[in-house]
Amino acid sequence: MDSVNISLPCGFSVKYKDIFYNNKEFPCPVCKTHYLTAQECLNMTRNRMVIAQKSFELKKKQYKYFITELSAFYDYKSHSEYYIDFTYNQFKNEIDVRREEIKVLLNKKIDNYYDELLKKVDKEKESNLKEFNEKIKDLDHTTKQIESLKIDDILCVHTKLNLYNNSKKILGNGMTLAIKMKDLLSQTKIGLTDGIEDIEIKSLFGELYLKEETNFIFNQNEIDDDSRAEATIQLVINDFSKLKNGKNASINSKHCTIRNFQWSINLKLNDDVNKKSCFGFFLYCYNIDKSHKFPVDADFKLSLLDRFDTKKDLTRSIKYLYDRETGYGYPSFVEVDKILDQKNGYYDAKNDSITLKATIKAEIIHKI
Known part of the structure; x- marks a missing residue:
């Protein structure tokens, strides 16, 4: 997709990659006589x-x-x-x-x-x-x-x-x-x-x-699949009561492609400083194409969903610059006891499950 020729309002043309990764108004990369936005060209x-x-x-x-x-x-x-x-x-x-x-x-x-x-x-x-x-x-x-x-x-x-x-x-x-x-x-x-x-x-x-079950939620207004700028990864962890007592339990979602990089969420059982059992919550980024190189800037939210009220979701927002393949997040996102406490609405006792979500927006640090 990056090599596709895109027409500009001034009549000249550029490659798709020369405009798509700009999320703000920028000067015409050819004639330099006017300003434009990526969406203006793509429409x-x-x-x-x-x-x-x-x-x-x-x-x-x-x-x-x-x-x-x-x-x-x-x-x-x-x-x-x-x-x-x-x-x-x-x-x-x-x-x-x-x-x-x-x-x-x-x-x-x-x-x-x-x-x-x-x-x-x-x-x-x-x-x-x-x-x-x-x-x-x-x-x-x-x-x-x-x-x-x-x-x-x-x-x-x-x-x-x-x-x-x-x-x-x-x-x-x-x-x-x-x-x-x-x-x-x-x-x-x-x-x-x-x-x-x-x-x-x-x-x-x-x-x-x-x-576990992984679901992806995409912005239907975006044009290209692998180059999409944003997506949501939703992970349903089944039989949670059987997993919470496992030693070093670690659960990964399937990979979702955003900005031609692969992303996944990870939930890991840890002990916090008070020796209480808790889960760490991380977002991992992987390079799948040598033509797309780090760094990539990510603005994301990690959430443990409340079954009854979205306003009560346990959510933490992060901005992080991934300069290599790695994961970033919270080693002690939430205590296991807090998840199981029925007053909080996180744990579905009937289905023995919890649901986590990562909402991700990514931008490649790209020079025109």
């Missing part, structure tokens, strides 16, 4: 068309990439059971290792509980296999839609824009579907908590838990 009809076409091409390329990744699982449509079996067998191997570590302490009880866990894993595996086979039909339908896409040059500009935008939505849905199918083949939806040395077998062995 010009010709530029909207050029950007829409390029964005569509990039989205289609991304879709093909995710399909290729899915296709790395040879003949996955016919051998889905094999791959999911393999993934879940790897997970079972983790359970085996855990069993051997503590077998000297409680051999008989361990074996009984181990059998119960495998039954639950097999049940979840069958559920995932059924879900995957249903998604195969959806992917075939989406692929047919994409193959039939055709945008005629004789159409008017606004009709083309609508077609490009609708086509991008279809590609986006297809990418999401392919990612979910890849995850079903290669990942489990359940994990195993850390155990502690105790005669209570569940605490000793560890319990199956539902893994």
Whole structure:
């Protein structure tokens, strides 16, 4: 996207990267005789068309990439059971290792509980296999839609824009579907908590838990996906009561791309200066493209959400300049006891979950 030619109001043109990263009014980089804003240029009809076409091409390329990744699982449509079996067998191997570590302490009880866990894993595996086979039909339908896409040059500009935008939505849905199918083949939806040395077998062995869920919220008015200036990462931590007692528990969200950098949030169990159990909350930044270099300036808010009143969210705002791949935040964001206190509204006792959010705005330190 950075190399796309963008027309200026004065008739000259520049590269997309020369204007997009300016969030304030700036002098024309070519004629120097007038001032302009990035949004003013990007809203010009010709530029909207050029950007829409390029964005569509990039989205289609991304879709093909995710399909290729899915296709790395040879003949996955016919051998889905094999791959999911393999993934879940790897997970079972983790359970085996855990069993051997503590077998000297409680051999008989361990074996009984181990059998119960495998039954639950097999049940979840069958559920995932059924879900995957249903998604195969959806992917075939989406692929047919994409193959039939055709945008005629004789159409008017606004009709083309609508077609490009609708086509991008279809590609986006297809990418999401392919990612979910890849995850079903290669990942489990359940994990195993850390155990502690105790005669209570569940605490000793560890319990199956539902893994965390990551959601991304984007500004729909922004034009390019990977170059977006802002986004929100929302992380739902399930089975929280099982995780809070784990040693050195650390939970990460999936990565979200902002300003062509990858961002994720991390929740880490620590002890504060008073030896009270608390969670640290951090925002991590990673470079994914050598053409986009640090530093990148981030203005972000880290929040523990209140279930009933958004005004009561526990929120802390930070401005930080990331000059390398690292995380920044609060080692002692909130005490575990404060999360569990029902008066605060953070902990969903019915679903045994909490929800965290990071609202991020980023700007690359960029010279014209």
